[in-house]
Amino acid sequence: MADQKRKPKPKKDEETAQAAETTATEEKDEELEDLLDEIDEVLEVNAEDFVRGFVQKGGQ
Amino acid sequence: MAIPKICGIETEYGISVRGGSDFNPILTSSLLINAYAKPAFKRVRWDYEEESPLRDARGFEREQTETVVEDDSGLVNIILPNGSRYYVDHAHPEYSSPECSNPRDAVVWDKAGERILEDSIIAAAPLLREGERVFIYKNNSDGKGNSYGTHENYLVDRETPFSDLVKHLTPFFVTRQVFTGAGKLGAENGADEVDYQISQRADFFEVEVGLETTFKRPIINTRDEPHADPERYRRLHVIVGDANMAELPTFLKIGATSLLLRMIEDEFITDDFSLAQPVRSMRTVSHDITCKETIELADGRSIGAVDLQWEYLKLAKKYAQDNETDAGSAEVLERWEGVLEGLESDPRSLSAQLDWVAKLSLLEAYRERDGLEWDHAKLKLIDLQYHDVQRAKGLYWKLVASGKIERLVSDDDIAFAVDHPPEDTRAYFRGECLRRFSDHIVAASWDALIFDSGDEPLRKVPTMEPTRGTKAHVQGLLDASPDVSSLMANLSA
Numbered sequence: 001m002a003d004q005k006r007k008p009k010p011k012k013d014e015e016t017a018q019a020a021e022t023t024a025t026e027e028k029d030e031e032l033e034d035l036l037d038e039i040d041e042v043l044e045v046n047a048e049d050f051v052r053g054f055v056q057k058g059g060q
Numbered sequence: 061m062a063i064p065k066i067c068g069i070e071t072e073y074g075i076s077v078r079g080g081s082d083f084n085p086i087l088t089s090s091l092l093i094n095a096y097a098k099p100a101f102k103r104v105r106w107d108y109e110e111e112s113p114l115r116d117a118r119g120f121e122r123e124q125t126e127t128v129v130e131d132d133s134g135l136v137n138i139i140l141p142n143g144s145r146y147y148v149d150h151a152h153p154e155y156s157s158p159e160c161s162n163p164r165d166a167v168v169w170d171k172a173g174e175r176i177l178e179d180s181i182i183a184a185a186p187l188l189r190e191g192e193r194v195f196i197y198k199n200n201s202d203g204k205g206n207s208y209g210t211h212e213n214y215l216v217d218r219e220t221p222f223s224d225l226v227k228h229l230t231p232f233f234v235t236r237q238v239f240t241g242a243g244k245l246g247a248e249n250g251a252d253e254v255d256y257q258i259s260q261r262a263d264f265f266e267v268e269v270g271l272e273t274t275f276k277r278p279i280i281n282t283r284d285e286p287h288a289d290p291e292r293y294r295r296l297h298v299i300v301g302d303a304n305m306a307e308l309p310t311f312l313k314i315g316a317t318s319l320l321l322r323m324i325e326d327e328f329i330t331d332d333f334s335l336a337q338p339v340r341s342m343r344t345v346s347h348d349i350t351c352k353e354t355i356e357l358a359d360g361r362s363i364g365a366v367d368l369q370w371e372y373l374k375l376a377k378k379y380a381q382d383n384e385t386d387a388g389s390a391e392v393l394e395r396w397e398g399v400l401e402g403l404e405s406d407p408r409s410l411s412a413q414l415d416w417v418a419k420l421s422l423l424e425a426y427r428e429r430d431g432l433e434w435d436h437a438k439l440k441l442i443d444l445q446y447h448d449v450q451r452a453k454g455l456y457w458k459l460v461a462s463g464k465i466e467r468l469v470s471d472d473d474i475a476f477a478v479d480h481p482p483e484d485t486r487a488y489f490r491g492e493c494l495r496r497f498s499d500h501i502v503a504a505s506w507d508a509l510i511f512d513s514g515d516e517p518l519r520k521v522p523t524m525e526p527t528r529g530t531k532a533h534v535q536g537l538l539d540a541s542p543d544v545s546s547l548m549a550n551l552s553a
Contacts, residue, residue: 035425035462043445047438050441051440053076054076055204056074057085059200060149060273060274
């Protein structure tokens with residue numbers, strides 16, 4: 001775009017850097033997905049009913 | 061004058077039973093405690109003689125009218141060999157940690173309570189009816205208008221004017237929420253609606269100073285029940301804190317407050333950070349997850365919660381340079397600073413350190429994945445199950461397992477604390493006597509043990525001094541006492 005003098009970055013380095021960033025983000029997303037999957041397994045079924053059933057009176 | 065900050069945390073655990081028809085929280089709480097406690101410890105009665113929950117620090121004693129007073133109503137109430145008190149309080153199980161001398165120990169013996177509750181669930185399981193399951197939550201809100209407390213207790217010099225405590229602690233308590241909050245969906249108690257807020261407790265506080273704990277909750281509680289020599293000591297009873305699963309918030313909660321108390325005792329603070337509207341500010345701070353909103357001081361200035369915490373930290377750092385502090389204070393100062401830096405730049409950067417941020421990240425991940433609105437039942441379930449004490453089910457523990465939450469203390473330390481008292485407070489004497497002589501202890505409390513050696517009248521041994529009765533003081537004496545008679549003789553010598 002601009003006609004500044006720019007040191008041409010070797011295309012390969014740029015691609016590698018971008019790829020690395022994408023991989024890192026993908027990894028993080030996958031990690032998070034795995035975590036949610038694990039939590040899904042222990043979350044009580046029928047959230048509405050369960051939450052409604054918890055009433056704690058008499059506290060300080 | 062500044063004195064050692066002997067401290068402890070009392071936690072009221074939420075209790076729920078699924079699969080049953082007529083759930084009675086008092087009965088189930090009793091069942092849990094009775095199932096856990098060895099028969100020997102159950103025989104030791106709690107000694108109520110020194111209790112005075114209606115005595116007010118402002119210098120009067122209230123008549124017992126509507127206030128429900130703890131009394132010898134026959135509810136299960138035991139001392140454990142780690143020096144703690146484990147009992148049914150109103151409609152829930154409560155664990156009061158033994159006296160600790162420093163913030164790190166306070167964390168360890170607080171976490172030990174969770175293990176005791178989980179072990180109680182396991183012990184009680186065969187005693188439940190077919191299909192029944194018990195759930196225990198270390199939190200402060202049921203999402204239906206009820207709140208229950210996590211109270212901190214600190215040993216304070218009696219000479220310190222109570223008004224000084226009110227003046228300096230109020231702005232501190234209002235603003236420390238930014239790192240102590242455990243996070244909560246929605247608002248309660250008539251507070252302005254909000255999707256998510258920092259503290260589970262903030263909305264329930266209605267007055268600045270007062271004796272009440274179950275309604276009209278005060279930011280500064282005036283209960284005057286020292287459980288120690290009343291000429292020398294005050295026990296500051298703090299009811300504003302959240303129940304924390306993460307260990308760093310508990311560490312900072314106890315550590316930073318302890319440093320502030322020493323500064324107050326030594327009249328070190330000349331600034332006046334009094335707030336224009338403390339109760340309102342408490343909600344303002346809690347309802348602002350960006351941690352950027354300002355609150356108004358009485359002198360007209362406006363300041364953000366994090367900035368006010370910076371003021372306290374600066375004072376604490378200066379104080380610690382030239383004055384004695386409790387063990388671990390260097391670490392407290394370092395971690396306090398790190399947290400304030402994080403909150404200042406981006407609170408979300410602290411998802412591995414603070415309960416409210418960790419929980420918020422989890423809720424947002426579910427919102428995104430499943431397209432849920434803020435008031436969806438599944439999110440409410442996550443808000444609750446984050447605090448489940450069972451390590452196989454609690455969402456906090458799932459975060460720990462996937463390396464997403466920072467630990468401060470080890471599971472070995474916590475396991476030790478389940479069965480052993482701290483070694484450097486009177487809890488040591490209490491716990492060790494219970495371990496060695498439970499058959500001959502008739503009653504116990506924070507400040508006394510009543511022994512029955514069999515052929516003599518009952519002997520009451522006062523433990524009015526929280527810093528005495530340590531391992532250093534009494535181990536030799538205990539080892540030289542194979543039975544209660546010799547213990548009594550050795551104590552009198």
